[in-house]
Amino acid sequence: MTQTPKNIAIIGSGLVGSLLAIYLRKKRHEVTVFDRRPDIRTVEFSGRSINLAMSNRGWKALRGVGLEETIKQIAIPLDKRAMHVNGKEVYFQHYGKQGEAIWSISRGVLNRKMIDLAEEAGAVFRFNEKVWDVNLPETKVYTGESEKNKWKEYQYDLIFGCDGAFSRVRHKMQRRSRFNYSQHFINVGYKELTIPPNEDGTHKLDKNSFHIWPRGQFMLIAMPNLDGSFTCTLFLPFEGEVSFENITTEKEAKQFFKTYFPNVSKEIENLTKDFFKNPTSAMVTMKCYPWTYWNKVALVGDSAHAIVPFYGQGMNAGFEDIDKLNELMEEHGDDWDAIFEAYQEQRKPNADAIAELSYRNFMEMSSKTADTKFLLQKQLEKKFAEKYPDKWIPVYSRVTFSERPYAEALAIGDAQEEIMKEIMKMPDIGAIWDSEEVEQRLLELLST
Amino acid sequence: MTQTPKNIAIIGSGLVGSLLAIYLRKKRHEVTVFDRRPDIRTVEFSGRSINLAMSNRGWKALRGVGLEETIKQIAIPLDKRAMHVNGKEVYFQHYGKQGEAIWSISRGVLNRKMIDLAEEAGAVFRFNEKVWDVNLPETKVYTGESEKNKWKEYQYDLIFGCDGAFSRVRHKMQRRSRFNYSQHFINVGYKELTIPPNEDGTHKLDKNSFHIWPRGQFMLIAMPNLDGSFTCTLFLPFEGEVSFENITTEKEAKQFFKTYFPNVSKEIENLTKDFFKNPTSAMVTMKCYPWTYWNKVALVGDSAHAIVPFYGQGMNAGFEDIDKLNELMEEHGDDWDAIFEAYQEQRKPNADAIAELSYRNFMEMSSKTADTKFLLQKQLEKKFAEKYPDKWIPVYSRVTFSERPYAEALAIGDAQEEIMKEIMKMPDIGAIWDSEEVEQRLLELLST
Numbered sequence: 001m002t003q004t005p006k007n008i009a010i011i012g013s014g015l016v017g018s019l020l021a022i023y024l025r026k027k028r029h030e031v032t033v034f035d036r037r038p039d040i041r042t043v044e045f046s047g048r049s050i051n052l053a054m055s056n057r058g059w060k061a062l063r064g065v066g067l068e069e070t071i072k073q074i075a076i077p078l079d080k081r082a083m084h085v086n087g088k089e090v091y092f093q094h095y096g097k098q099g100e101a102i103w104s105i106s107r108g109v110l111n112r113k114m115i116d117l118a119e120e121a122g123a124v125f126r127f128n129e130k131v132w133d134v135n136l137p138e139t140k141v142y143t144g145e146s147e148k149n150k151w152k153e154y155q156y157d158l159i160f161g162c163d164g165a166f167s168r169v170r171h172k173m174q175r176r177s178r179f180n181y182s183q184h185f186i187n188v189g190y191k192e193l194t195i196p197p198n199e200d201g202t203h204k205l206d207k208n209s210f211h212i213w214p215r216g217q218f219m220l221i222a223m224p225n226l227d228g229s230f231t232c233t234l235f236l237p238f239e240g241e242v243s244f245e246n247i248t249t250e251k252e253a254k255q256f257f258k259t260y261f262p263n264v265s266k267e268i269e270n271l272t273k274d275f276f277k278n279p280t281s282a283m284v285t286m287k288c289y290p291w292t293y294w295n296k297v298a299l300v301g302d303s304a305h306a307i308v309p310f311y312g313q314g315m316n317a318g319f320e321d322i323d324k325l326n327e328l329m330e331e332h333g334d335d336w337d338a339i340f341e342a343y344q345e346q347r348k349p350n351a352d353a354i355a356e357l358s359y360r361n362f363m364e365m366s367s368k369t370a371d372t373k374f375l376l377q378k379q380l381e382k383k384f385a386e387k388y389p390d391k392w393i394p395v396y397s398r399v400t401f402s403e404r405p406y407a408e409a410l411a412i413g414d415a416q417e418e419i420m421k422e423i424m425k426m427p428d429i430g431a432i433w434d435s436e437e438v439e440q441r442l443l444e445l446l447s448t
Numbered sequence: 449m450t451q452t453p454k455n456i457a458i459i460g461s462g463l464v465g466s467l468l469a470i471y472l473r474k475k476r477h478e479v480t481v482f483d484r485r486p487d488i489r490t491v492e493f494s495g496r497s498i499n500l501a502m503s504n505r506g507w508k509a510l511r512g513v514g515l516e517e518t519i520k521q522i523a524i525p526l527d528k529r530a531m532h533v534n535g536k537e538v539y540f541q542h543y544g545k546q547g548e549a550i551w552s553i554s555r556g557v558l559n560r561k562m563i564d565l566a567e568e569a570g571a572v573f574r575f576n577e578k579v580w581d582v583n584l585p586e587t588k589v590y591t592g593e594s595e596k597n598k599w600k601e602y603q604y605d606l607i608f609g610c611d612g613a614f615s616r617v618r619h620k621m622q623r624r625s626r627f628n629y630s631q632h633f634i635n636v637g638y639k640e641l642t643i644p645p646n647e648d649g650t651h652k653l654d655k656n657s658f659h660i661w662p663r664g665q666f667m668l669i670a671m672p673n674l675d676g677s678f679t680c681t682l683f684l685p686f687e688g689e690v691s692f693e694n695i696t697t698e699k700e701a702k703q704f705f706k707t708y709f710p711n712v713s714k715e716i717e718n719l720t721k722d723f724f725k726n727p728t729s730a731m732v733t734m735k736c737y738p739w740t741y742w743n744k745v746a747l748v749g750d751s752a753h754a755i756v757p758f759y760g761q762g763m764n765a766g767f768e769d770i771d772k773l774n775e776l777m778e779e780h781g782d783d784w785d786a787i788f789e790a791y792q793e794q795r796k797p798n799a800d801a802i803a804e805l806s807y808r809n810f811m812e813m814s815s816k817t818a819d820t821k822f823l824l825q826k827q828l829e830k831k832f833a834e835k836y837p838d839k840w841i842p843v844y845s846r847v848t849f850s851e852r853p854y855a856e857a858l859a860i861g862d863a864q865e866e867i868m869k870e871i872m873k874m875p876d877i878g879a880i881w882d883s884e885e886v887e888q889r890l891l892e893l894l895s896t
Binding site: 147182184 | 595596626628629632633
């Protein structure tokens with residue numbers, strides 16, 4: 001169905017805001033994008049970002065407006081994890097079947113490109129213009145120099161809040177009665193670090209891998225950039241024995257890298273410099289409901305469902321919101337009530353599911369990577385999945401390499417976990433895990 | 449330990465704010481209480497309140513400043529529930545042992561009295577003065593006519609946020625990183641209704657009972673006032689077959705009361721009048737953490753932990769906060785860092801526990817009161833508790849008639865529930881519940 005062109009405000013010029021602008025322009029709506037920050041194309045990056053891992057859901061949304069190939073040119077495919085365990089050679093774990101990969105993209109590079117594309121599509125960007133208030137029933141937007149100065153008023157037909165985890169638009173919705181809301185911070189923070197390229201511009205580590213240095217309570221990851229560098233992220237508790245709180249001098253930082261990450265010790269000067277230059281950031285799971293206000297205002301992306309980054313799905317989930325919104329616009333045409341109602345009803349359980357899966361990944365990484373029983377279970381599952389790829393699709397693949405609902409992935413994953421619980425109870429499982437007996441029992445449990 | 453007198457602001461002149469003012473005045477602090485509302489002693493009540501049920505924790509806090517007897521004069525003891533089930537005679541369930549009672553108090557009457565007492569104690573009240581902002585590190589309070597007008601600035605040594613579930617003080621803390629927060633509304637609303645006194649000023653229903661008309665998805669309760677009236681509360685889903693949404697005309701309201709509450713049908717004119725006069729209110733569980741900011745700002749009562757009213761513990765929990773704060777002031781003297789740190793660490797698990805218990809009571813009332821297995825279990829527990837009062841103290845008694853931590857009541861309640869699950873699995877339990885065999889099994893499970 002076609003839509004009558006509307007005058008639409010998008011608050012936030014991040015990835016979700018700019019992709020939504022492109023989608024809405026395709027439907028011939030007038031689009032203005034507000035952002036309190038300056039144009040990211042004119043400033044240095046913040047030094048607080050984690051490289052993105054674009055996977056199937058993200059690509060599908062880009063494909064919908066013909067941008068998949070354009071964006072692949074600024075992305076690097078990673079078909080495996082490279083595990084850096086002290087005292088072992090680096091070893092590799094392929095993600096999925098042949099050809100399946102996640103794609104590393106610099107958030108800043110992608111955001112600049114998306115804004116270019118949105119402008120080309122006819123969206124108007126108003127940078128350095130902070131939205132202080134929103135009149136929800138009258139779809140008015142108020143901007144200004146400060147909260148107390150005189151505000152400028154704009155009138156729109158529709159407003160989309162794409163202004164992230166600390167959304168101002170949601171903030172306004174939150175003041176209404178019966179608005180459910182939660183924000184939960186984890187006790188681990190993160191810091192962006194960099195491994196620069198070799199002098200000849202090549203990558204210092206395998207370019208097509210997602211590099212992980214798992215250390216139980218903390219971990220380092222590295223993802224490649226086009227210029228030969230790696231954007232690394234150090235995840236570390238805020239407080240405690242090994243923590244941000246306890247690394248305050250250069251000497252302590254160097255000792256920390258040397259002790260726990262000896263195979264990157266050649267990079268120690270850079271890592272230490274970045275450690276003190278870049279901010280330490282917190283991570284939050286934010287849930288809320290409703291996501292829409294009448295047929296007037298809707299939250300999209302992190303403003304509706306911020307998640308911790310341990311599944312690499314934050315951007316993918318936000319882009320999938322847009323893909324689904326687009327499907328609903330095609331189905332319902334000008335009936336924005338129906339579009340918004342179906343949007344929040346369909347997306348909410350999926351957003352909750354990926355929030356849960358991401359949080360569990362965090363818990364697993366920080367508490368279970370040293371648990372031999374857990375590792376045995378993972379090994380057993382992997383073997384079975386490889387032998388019976390149609391009977392046992394791992395949750396990671398369902399989330400990353402499929403476009404089926406997140407809620408389905410979570411539910412099937414829980415059912416698989418129940419089966420594995422039974423298997424792990426088998427006597428002497430440590431010795432027989434690789435046996436015909438275990439395999440038969442698994443097949444039996446799967447068929448009941 | 450004694451304390452150096454400080455200049456303290458309390459935001460909110462409700463029950464918790466005024467009792468805290470009295471406590472702080474006893475320690476010779478200067479106390480100013482701000483409230484955005486007018487002096488409750490000069491205005492009519494809101495028509496949106498539920499009568500309070502003061503129980504042991506509340507009385508203990510009042511006793512601490514010598515006010516137990518004063519307040520008992522405006523309270524009515526209720527030693528039992530009066531159950532109004534259609535087609536049955538009204539029947540009574542005693543709350544506890546001889547002499548154990550909860551006390552019905554009108555929120556408005558109590559609040560007026562508490563403000564009188566706080567003023568007598570030397571606290572200064574600034575009514576009609578809304579706090580728009582708080583500078584947390586500098587303990588400054590900003591008030592004014594509107595958010596955008598010029599504000600007045602006040603400087604204090606300490607600030608207490610006693611400004612309820614939608615606290616402005618907490619709102620400011622919430623904007624900081626790593627502040628955990630959740631608000632969850634239930635799908636049931638409530639409305640205040642009144643049963644007036646008889647012409648001679650006596651009560652129309654038994655005066656010393658907490659009256660309940662349980663109807664599964666909804667319920668009516670009534671609590672006595674000193675003037676012979678009852679303050680009733682109708683709890684009803686916002687949407688659905690029988691709901692606020694579906695009662696929009698006088699005719700519908702009268703039909704509703706006649707159908708579901710026939711034994712108060714003489715009151716139908718009053719109930720119907722109130723139904724349309726009084727607002728429908730929402731109920732929220734609000735949790736957050738931390739509750740304090742350095743040694744400068746602390747949240748007390750609903751601003752730190754708002755709960756649904758189905759355990760009658762909201763005010764009691766807030767008063768207990770004050771009692772514990774007072775203990776910590778005596779222990780730590782001028783070390784406000786230690787006072788605030790211990791306060792939030794001790795109180796948070798207990799606040800979470802009473803939130804959980806209150807929510808469970810809501811779920812039980814709305815989904816389980818028609819479940820025969822649930823009712824059988826309750827009957828069995830009751831019988832056992834009466835026979836072995838030292839071995840089986842019901843959770844309700846632990847919450848209501850003791851001053852042991854809420855978290856302990858919840859934990860013991862969960863352990864009891866596990867035992868009852870085992871008992872309810874016994875073959876033919878419906879027939880043998882009253883037998884020696886069941887009793888022995890219960891004793892056995894209790895001793896393991």
